[in-house]
Amino acid sequence: MVTGQLSYDDKSGLYLDGYVMGEFAREDVRFLGWDANIGYARRLSRHVSADVGVIRRQYQAGYDGGHSNHYTEIYTGVTIRPLSMRLYYSPDYLERNVSTLYGEVEGTLTPSRNWRVNAHVGALAYLDTPPSYFSSGAVHYDWRLGVSRLLGNFDIHAALSGGGPGKQYYYGRERDRTAVTVGASWNF
């Protein structure tokens, strides 16, 4: 998996962010999708900041013959160091007219100058009848625990993540949602 991110923070508080994903598959390199968001952030006090914005996520078909997915979210959040909390509303979550509300709480600890420990929990609630293929209920949750180490302009990270309820179904069978991810980033 390879990703790229470009960010711009203006001193007025306005920010722009773009993100692309691709994968090295067995036969080729495949472009998987992109995110883009624009928002405004402001410090309210020494320890408290708030931001608001809109993000658009676009995912390509996961397999030949499949179809792409996309959705838009409006979000607002507050950071009270070291925690940040954010609420997202989407009117078209992966399908037209499917509205959702997603809430997340994330915390980052800095035990030393170059180390970060990060934890995340989130819950997604469907505000109306879930799409027919979601048989497991109207609320889904996810979690992640990660660690990263800064090495000059590089950042190496690893995370354990999972979610529920129940398992995911793809490639013909049910699969556990828990995953381990390891990555490295070059920042410039």
Added chain:
Amino acid sequence: MIGRMLKGATLALALVLALSGFSALPPARAAVPETAADADPQILVMLRIAPPHLRSGSGYGGSYGDAAAVAARRRLAKGIARRNGLTLIDGWPMPLLGVDCFVMRVPRGKSVEQTISDISRDANVAWAQPLQTYEARGSPAGSGDPLFLAQPAAAAWHLADLHRVATGRGVSVAIIDSKVETRHPDLAGQFVADQDFVSTRPVSPEWHGTGIAGIIGAKADNGIGIAGVAPGARMMALRACWQTSPTSMAAPTLCSSLTLARALQFAIEHGAGIINMSLAGPADPLLARLIGIALARNISVVAAYDPKLPGGGFPASLPGVVAATNESMQKLPMDVYMAPGDDVPTTQPGGKWALVNGSSFAAAHISGLIAIVRERSQGSKVSLARLANGAIDACTTLARSLPNCNCACIMSHSLAGNERR
């Protein structure tokens, strides 16, 4: 499944830890000048840290947007340094202030004020300022012994002035007490004898004797602890007493007629000039005879005075014995002398120091004073000077041993012409 998860998590963490041992870039140079030559002025440049906000992709594999922002600010700092002819030395985030602080060296010949003014015009710079130096405002201990100024005798007896005249060199002081820690860092090398008249088995050092020895003869100007009243004297550590509890300092230190007699005999036969007996008890004919011999040989005997015992206790009640107390009494007997004995810092077992109280330690002070007087009086009988309230006048006591000298001449430090021929 759980096993595979744990295995995966372990491998991931191991990879992070292994790679963290590899540093892709050399460490930042120190921001503080290491030598006088490395003294080019340095400035601090504060770059604004954007308020925390959502970053795209932050939900995948961990939040690494923070690293991108750190790298971006470092890139900006390098650019600022390059454009202004500076050297980027180090950076440190100050999230409380919402800035990233970078240290930059200004080359010699370049104006620091002008550099700060130029950099401050950059839109990304919150502010810039000189890296300034501050100096701690504490004074080191004057005499080279950190606890010297806490010693009551330092002020009450002007001990530093007395030491310019005499330190007890050539005088031997016998300490008849519990086990002294003769290897204490503040006492090592100060002893000519170390005898045990209580037991033939090795014992651990005990607090009472160790404290007495420190007050009398702890080394001076050795950079640690205290300075004894007579740091030039040599001591005999004669164990005639024992601590009744190895763990509790509150437990009494006891001695017997026999152990004391054996120690007294040793001290007399081995040329002690002063015998310190910081103890009190009932009159004893054996000890009285031995003390009488000591006094007849012009050996000064100093003992602790206990007002709760008849006559102040034995041996303090013996004629000729110098009785010492730390207590200020309304009516102090004429032959009892008051000396420092409250909250006195002194040596303790284990290489330590502690505060002690009691007439035992007043006696130790007087023994030390007699030792420094004896250095100058060359064996003549010591006459202790006493203030109206019974306190020892140490300065006048010492001055009496010098011809044509009073306390003022000791304080003036000009003794060369007044020394005894």
